[in-house]
Amino acid sequence: MELASQIGGSVTDGLAYLGALARLGVRAAYFTFVAPFQGKPLRMQRAVSQAMQVGVGALPILSLITFFIGLILALQSAYELRKFGALTFVASAVAISMTRELGPLITAVIVIGRSGSAFAAEIGTMKVTEEIDALETMAIDPIHFLVTPKFLAMVVMLPCLTTWANFMGILGGALFGVAQADFTVVTYVKASLDALFLRDILSGLAKSIMFGITITAVGCHEGLSTGAGAEQVGRHTTRAVVVSIFLVILVDLVFTALFFFLSAG
Amino acid sequence: MDQTENPALQSEAMISLRNLRVSYGDREILHGISFDVMRGETLVILGGSGSGKSTLLRTLVGLERPSSGEIWLKGKNIAAISNEEMDEIRKKIGMSFQGGALFGSMSVGENVALPLREHTKLENPTIEIILRLKLDQVGLAGFENYMPSQLSGGMKKRAAVARALAMDPEILFFDEPSAGLDPIIAAGVDELILDLKKAFHMTIIVVTHELASAFLIADRMVLIDKGNVVAIGTTQEMRASTHPRVRQFLDRVPEPEVSQELDYLQMLTEENRRPSR
Numbered sequence: 297m298e299l300a301s302q303i304g305g306s307v308t309d310g311l312a313y314l315g316a317l318a319r320l321g322v323r324a325a326y327f328t329f330v331a332p333f334q335g336k337p338l339r340m341q342r343a344v345s346q347a348m349q350v351g352v353g354a355l356p357i358l359s360l361i362t363f364f365i366g367l368i369l370a371l372q373s374a375y376e377l378r379k380f381g382a383l384t385f386v387a388s389a390v391a392i393s394m395t396r397e398l399g400p401l402i403t404a405v406i407v408i409g410r411s412g413s414a415f416a417a418e419i420g421t422m423k424v425t426e427e428i429d430a431l432e433t434m435a436i437d438p439i440h441f442l443v444t445p446k447f448l449a450m451v452v453m454l455p456c457l458t459t460w461a462n463f464m465g466i467l468g469g470a471l472f473g474v475a476q477a478d479f480t481v482v483t484y485v486k487a488s489l490d491a492l493f494l495r496d497i498l499s500g501l502a503k504s505i506m507f508g509i510t511i512t513a514v515g516c517h518e519g520l521s522t523g524a525g526a527e528q529v530g531r532h533t534t535r536a537v538v539v540s541i542f543l544v545i546l547v548d549l550v551f552t553a554l555f556f557f558l559s560a561g
Numbered sequence: 562m563d564q565t566e567n568p569a570l571q572s573e574a575m576i577s578l579r580n581l582r583v584s585y586g587d588r589e590i591l592h593g594i595s596f597d598v599m600r601g602e603t604l605v606i607l608g609g610s611g612s613g614k615s616t617l618l619r620t621l622v623g624l625e626r627p628s629s630g631e632i633w634l635k636g637k638n639i640a641a642i643s644n645e646e647m648d649e650i651r652k653k654i655g656m657s658f659q660g661g662a663l664f665g666s667m668s669v670g671e672n673v674a675l676p677l678r679e680h681t682k683l684e685n686p687t688i689e690i691i692l693r694l695k696l697d698q699v700g701l702a703g704f705e706n707y708m709p710s711q712l713s714g715g716m717k718k719r720a721a722v723a724r725a726l727a728m729d730p731e732i733l734f735f736d737e738p739s740a741g742l743d744p745i746i747a748a749g750v751d752e753l754i755l756d757l758k759k760a761f762h763m764t765i766i767v768v769t770h771e772l773a774s775a776f777l778i779a780d781r782m783v784l785i786d787k788g789n790v791v792a793i794g795t796t797q798e799m800r801a802s803t804h805p806r807v808r809q810f811l812d813r814v815p816e817p818e819v820s821q822e823l824d825y826l827q828m829l830t831e832e833n834r835r836p837s838r
Binding site: 421425 | 649
């Protein structure tokens with residue numbers, strides 16, 4: 297009985313949390329799609345500066361990591377393919393697993409570490425120093441002013457970053473292909489492109505948009521629910537990272553399953 | 562406690578509180594507050610830590626919703642209006658927060674200009690002029706390009722006042738204007754409040770526990786204790802008051818130690834009983 301009520305409690309908490317995230321997302325969507333036609337313009341300047349931080353700022357580290365991931369993927373798949381003398385399939389193995397899965401996922405994890413945590417810390421600090429209250433007393437909606445530009449930046453930048461991650465991953469695989477599997481860079485890239493269907497790339501990009509929405513919602517929600525005191529900022533920033541990673545994996549599972557059954561049907 | 566008897570303050574009420582109750586969760590912080598704030602007066606809300614004075618201020622500017630009671634401000638009961646209507650009222654009030662609450666990512670000038678950019682259709686050159694005027698009023702002329710982190714505590718407060726003044730508010734709220742400042746800088750902030758009062762005849766509401774500053778700037782004072790109004794009156798009336806809580810607060814007498822076990826038990830149970838009322 298005790299256990300059942302505990303499980304029930306956690307499920308209710310979890311649903312309430314998801315509800316809060318959804319509310320935040322809906323408000324941001326309202327300010328993006330409806331409010332501009334009611335005389336409340338979008339804050340493009342803030343969105344662009346966020347996009348620079350989220351997107352351009354992440355490029356060096358993202359490039360390096362996804363290049364290595366591509367190389368690792370090539371090595372791991374070659375370990376098995378070698379037994380069948382099918383090393384030429386390394387290119388398609390890397391290309392498909394990067395675009396369908398690892399490109400979007402690794403990008404999301406890096407963005408969580410760089411930007412999801414930063415959103416929570418920034419908004420959390422503003423909460424502690426009464427800056428959020430100050431916005432409200434100036435009749436400025438914090439969701440409109442702070443959160444919506446972040447959603448916009450993420451939804452636009454995550455697919456871009458993911459595309460770049462896919463490309464860098466394939467390049468990483470090419471390093472192995474050229475060194476070990478009688479490819480040239482050109483034949484490797486051509487083999488990768490031949491292996492890919494448009495739906496592989498699109499399903500990955502669709503997932504990355506969902507990841508962007510998830511990361512922003514969690515980061516901003518954690519920031520806004522920060523209580524009083526500096527130590528709260530740290531706690532909610534950590535929570536933002538942990539919860540984002542969990543929810544991104546969950547969203548990944550749901551969408552991967554969805555695409556799987558859609559393509560089967 | 563009928564304030565309308567005071568001949569010096571015959572003017573109409575700017576804000577009227579009627580039996581205002583505010584709770585956090587099931588803990589009631591304010592237990593039925595009623596008083597009026599007159600147009601053009603400076604009212605100081607006095608009270609110790611945890612008395613509920615900050616909650617009262619947050620409720621007056623619409624950051625907290627009362628659980629019951631009424632707050633009449635500009636002919637509207639802000640306890641029962643929509644967010645859109647509240648936003649319209651918020652454009653007519655200014656609030657200076659304890660730590661300034663300036664936006665760290667924006668310069669002082671951008672901070673002060675923000676409400677103008679958000680709520681008016683003024684052209685940039687006009688905003689620049691208003692911005693310089695407001696900074697000049699608080700003694701920060703020429704600081705528009707500084708970042709808040711480059712300002713001292715007193716300057717941050719002045720910048721926050723400039724931002725609160727940006728929309729030419731009818732009512733100005735101050736949360737602990739002298740908190741965290743040395744006596745000289747704090748006196749400077751008091752001076753600023755007096756200047757604003759003289760220059761604009763604004764209605765000013767200040768929450769503080771600094772007695773010296775309170776007696777300097779106030780026309781009238783309200784003493785809040787444990788979520789109730791203990792006393793309200795002019796500075797002279799407060800000084801002359803014989804009410805034990807007022808005397809204790811003004812004479813800075815520490816809370817008596819609870820020596821009797823029975824008293825202690827009673828105090829604990831009293832604390833427990835209050836929220837459930």
